[in-house]
Amino acid sequence: MKGQNGHSGALTAPAAKAEHPPVQRVAEVVGRRPVNAYTELRLAAPEIAATAVPGQFVAFAVGGPLSGSLLRRSIAIAGTGDGVVTVVVAAHGPGSTWLAGLQTGDVIDVVGPLGRPFPMPAPGTPALVVGGGYGAAALVGLAERLRATGSPVTAIAGAASADRLCSVEELGSVADEVVVTTDDGSAGRRGWVSEPAAELIADVGVVYACGPMGMLRAVGELATAAGVPSYVAVEESMACGIGVCMTCVLPVIGEDGRSRFARSCAEGPVFGGDRVRFADVGKLPYDLVGADAMGVVAP
Incomplete structure (x- = not known):
């Protein structure tokens, strides 16, 4: 099959919709560490950690409660476990730089899990x-x-x-x-x-x-x-x-x-x-x- 753009028929199906709706909550930073040029943050967010699957992301309100930054910053979920969500932040603009500067004990408004995850292949597929x-x-x-x-x-x-x-x-x-x-x-x-x-x-x-x-x-x-x-x-x-x-x-x-x-x-x-x-x-x-x-x- 040829599409209007000349591409041949696709090999892959669209990613499946997420099984669980996202939640919004205020999460505490329970750990942070440098990872080369990046910053890893660990957030206590059990409702998100319980349902997130690889490929999904979370969206943070940045700058604090009095910030003029209206738009959230979306970061891929790097890991979940024991009620904790882990993300790795690369400081680029003001929002991500503010995120990377969070310290243990700080709190942040977060929504997740968001987006469609990676589809899984048949068991045993290399x-x-x-x-x-x-x-x-x-x-x-x-x-x-x-x-x-x-x-x-x-x-x-x-x-x-x-x-x-x-x-x-x-x-x-x-x-x-x-x-x-x-x-x-x-x-x-x-x-x-x-x-x-x-x-x-x-x-x-x-x-x-x-x-x-x-x-x-x-x-x-x-x-x-x-x-x-x-x-x-x-x-x-x-x-x-x-x-x-x-x-x-x-x-x-x-x-x-x-x-x-x-x-x-x-x-x-x-x-x-x-x-x-x-x-x-x-x-x-x-x-x-x-x-x-x-x-x-x-x-």
Whole structure:
């Protein structure tokens, strides 16, 4: 089957909806530690920890009760257990920098779990998980869950430099093999994660990835070319986290072969790697459903 955008029929089905509705609560920071260039926060949020599954995220109100920051910051869940939710924060703008500065004993308003999780393969399916930078943290719980169902797991963790790597030890504790890459060669293999992924992809039955959009595109294209289903957790700015504001839309191929804008927070953040039109992210393609009504014409 050919879609309007010329892509062949998709290998992967859409991620399933979350089984449990999100909750909003004030959570206490019960632990924090530096993780290379990032900050790991542990939050007492038992209602969220009890229902969250790998691939989902939480949304934080940032800046404190008197802050002028109206929009929440969405962060992937890195782990759950004993009523605690763990996230890894990369300080970029004012909101994430404020989050990274939280100390043990501080409290914060949080909503979660949000988004659609990573679909699980048939038990025993060999899996490859690929993480870029702090995106690797979101794959630890997935690797644990895969191993629990009998799936062999190979992990690749990459970053620009050694100080930008994340969760390598945690992945090593659950994966059968971990390959480390850095762009500058300061740790592991010099180069991008796509290079070892290309070498390993023929031996697995499913691929998962979380990290920068360029990395997700490369991994998804490798998997599609090899005929292997893939699922990617996209990195888009999610201002509301619940699908209202429409700021996180990106073009995604539907099951009918036609492309539509999908909300990363509600229909994602996990999508089939062969369904996201990465080359058109940030654009309004002429063949998108509804584009004609906005006056967009074919080139």
